[in-house]
Amino acid sequence: MRRMANGMGTTVARAVVGVLLAIGMTTQAFALQAPAGQEGFVPLDQLPPADQLPAAPLLVTAYAFIWVAVFFYVWTLWRRLGRVERDLAALGRRAPERGRGR
Amino acid sequence: MRKLFVPLTVVTAAMFAYAPVLIAHAAYESTMGLVQKIFYFHVPAWWAMFSGVGICGGASLVYLFKGRPKADALAASAAEVAVLFGLMGLVTGPLWGRKAWGVWWQWDAKLTIALLLELTFVAYLLVRRYGGPGSDKLAAAVGIFGTAVAPFVYEAVNIWRTIHPKTSVVPTLPPGMAGTFWFCVLAFMLLFTLLLTARVQLEYRRVALDELYLRDEDDER
Numbered sequence: 001m002r003r004m005a006n007g008m009g010t011t012v013a014r015a016v017v018g019v020l021l022a023i024g025m026t027t028q029a030f031a032l033q034a035p036a037g038q039e040g041f042v043p044l045d046q047l048p049p050a051d052q053l054p055a056a057p058l059l060v061t062a063y064a065f066i067w068v069a070v071f072f073y074v075w076t077l078w079r080r081l082g083r084v085e086r087d088l089a090a091l092g093r094r095a096p097e098r099g100r101g102r
Numbered sequence: 103m104r105k106l107f108v109p110l111t112v113v114t115a116a117m118f119a120y121a122p123v124l125i126a127h128a129a130y131e132s133t134m135g136l137v138q139k140i141f142y143f144h145v146p147a148w149w150a151m152f153s154g155v156g157i158c159g160g161a162s163l164v165y166l167f168k169g170r171p172k173a174d175a176l177a178a179s180a181a182e183v184a185v186l187f188g189l190m191g192l193v194t195g196p197l198w199g200r201k202a203w204g205v206w207w208q209w210d211a212k213l214t215i216a217l218l219l220e221l222t223f224v225a226y227l228l229v230r231r232y233g234g235p236g237s238d239k240l241a242a243a244v245g246i247f248g249t250a251v252a253p254f255v256y257e258a259v260n261i262w263r264t265i266h267p268k269t270s271v272v273p274t275l276p277p278g279m280a281g282t283f284w285f286c287v288l289a290f291m292l293l294f295t296l297l298l299t300a301r302v303q304l305e306y307r308r309v310a311l312d313e314l315y316l317r318d319e320d321d322e323r
Binding site: 011015016018019023055056058059061062063065066069070073074077080081084085087088091092094 | 122
């Protein structure tokens with residue numbers, strides 16, 4: 001029992017260390033990518049023409065992302081629920097068979 | 103809730119279909135123009151995220167101190183839905199920032215803590231998924247910790263100097279924007295409720311399956 005608890009503790013510790021490392025590495029990666037010279041606020045009309053983006057694609061992308069995220073999540077829920085229901089049905093079929101075997 | 107699920111789904115779908123019409127007719131913000139309209143989905147997405155975080159934290163407390171399995175199922179479901187809405191907030195925010203600030207991202211207090219909050223709940227899900235037996239209690243502790251961080255995310259703009267708009271924006275919205283905004287908030291909260299309900303049902307079925315597997319193993323012995 002104690003060995004099982006130790007094994008469980010090691011797995012949990014590994015998972016926590018893994019998550020912390022991932023957060024650290026992500027932060028570092030983003031920090032390294034930060035462009036230089038952005039310490040102050042630059043008014044929109046003083047930006048170079050290349051940075052004066054049209055707003056419509058950004059707006060459409062934002063709304064489209066939300067729709068895609070919701071539909072994708074609903075699809076994953078539906079798939080997971082289907083799998084669980086299949087397993088439940090399979091277990092339900094096995095129980096009477098075993099009862100007859102005895 | 104089961105009886106209400108289908109009618110609520112229809113109402114939510116209708117609200118989301120109508121929301122773009124309302125948003126298109128909402129008043130233009132004078133300095134930001136069209137891109138400001140991302141706000142109508144960005145802020146409600148974060149509010150839904152905070153709701154998920156709050157439910158996860160409360161249910162985690164109940165599970166940790168009272169040991170109720172239903173509370174654990176609710177906490178796990180709320181954490182997952184919170185991550186989904188947090189992701190929406192983290193994606194739509196930079197899309198607005200690129201136009202309004204000229205950059206996709208700034209490492210200021212508000213944005214950084216918001217990212218850390220999202221990562222905390224991603225960590226919650228990872229611990230539950232890969233932590234092995236007993237990880238549910240460790241995850242509950244992570245959930246409580248994440249919930250304690252949430253008020254700092256909301257109040258960051260009032261505590262630290264940050265380029266993110268202040269929390270006073272919502273209470274001071276002009277009538278031409280307020281109606282649309284609250285409509286979108288209601289739509290998002292309904293969506294959040296529906297997704298959470300569906301996810302909780304999945305978790306209950308999973309718990310039932312695990313119990314059946316355990317009983318099956320016992321029978322085999």
